[in-house]
Amino acid sequence: MPTPVTFSAPNDSYGIPVVEQANALRHQIRKGDFNLPTSGFAPGLVQGNIVILSKTWADDFLLFCQKNPVACPLLHVSLPGEPLMTPLGDDIDIRSDIPEYKIFRHGEFSQSMNDITSIWQNDFVTFVLGCSFSFEDALTKAGLTMRNIEEQVNVSMYKTTIPAHPSSHFHGNLVVSMRPFKPVDAIRAVQITTRLPKSHGAPIHLGDPSLIGIDDITKPDFGDSVTINSDEIPVFWACGVTPQLAIENAKPEIAITHAPGKMLVTDIANDHISLM
Structure with missing residues (x-):
């Protein structure tokens, strides 16, 4: 599992720490002020795909990730019901810090949401997977x-x-x-x-x-x-x-993913995961 960035974070061309930019971006997302694709934002920091499933389905999806590490490179798996992604950055709340969520019910796309607090369950397990961004x-x-x-x-x-x-x-x-x-x-x-x-x-x-x-x-x-x-x-x-296609085939009662291109922006330096 990745650990929080504890060394000097990269700065942008204006000398502003990129971690501060990431935190500011997540707060914009949380307030509903940003819902664009995240490619090119907070350069130097890891972005992640997300999959959220009930604990009943989590072990099987973990196996799917382990069998497909190129498509599903695991960065973090939460405890059931844990919404804060502390190992990935300061004050990351997985219920509100993605620009757009896709909700699947029994494998069928149901709706898009900008905040999933209202449908959060105490048995949800969050998977954060590495991203090409x-x-x-x-x-x-x-x-x-x-x-x-x-x-x-x-x-x-x-x-x-x-x-x-x-x-x-x-x-x-x-x-x-x-x-x-x-x-x-x-x-x-x-x-x-x-x-x-x-x-x-x-x-x-x-x-x-x-x-x-x-x-x-x-x-x-x-x-x-x-x-x-x-x-x-x-x-x-x-x-x-x-994983979205795999979810459509597995048909869990509920599953939540990011909308394609709209990722979780973390505080982890890209250089850090290149050594993992």
Whole structure:
């Protein structure tokens, strides 16, 4: 499990500690003043996908994560009924600090909410999983440009035909996120993200999207379409939206996830999880 950041946190170009920016962003989210995708915010800090399930389903989902560590890299698992994510940062309340939640009932999407305090249960277990937005920071530091950040849109995400390893009830195919790069930059991206297993690690596919079941690269299943130039290839990483498909198949009475692209911003430094 990650531990709270106890060393000097990174500063932005104006010298403001990024942890302070993260805390301020979470308070904006909590007040309902921010509901955008979180890519590019609080650079240098880990962002996380979330899955919230009742204790009855938690052990089986934990097994699903352990069998699929690339798609579901575990950062934190809470105690039942515990809403504060203290190991991940100061004053993080999982009931209110995500820009948008998706509620599933018996595997069917039910509604979106900006605060789940009203439906919180004392047996809820929260899973926080590593996110590709964390490795975007490492790629940016290496001089690579992410098209979704450049065009100020949500990252492109696609359902694939690559099966995840099933647990007793959770099963389904992988979801991937895509970023286009020139071939030389794609090689560099592979090298950098290989060192970040808690942020999905290396890409699982490069090039022809039809080989992993994507028929039309211009029509993502989640997020937004981005420009792919003629001298670029699409690069695909395993994505933390994968559990949403597994939830649809497992059909628990209730499950809560983040909306794609709208993550939990933590106080943990990206450099810290690269060593985990």
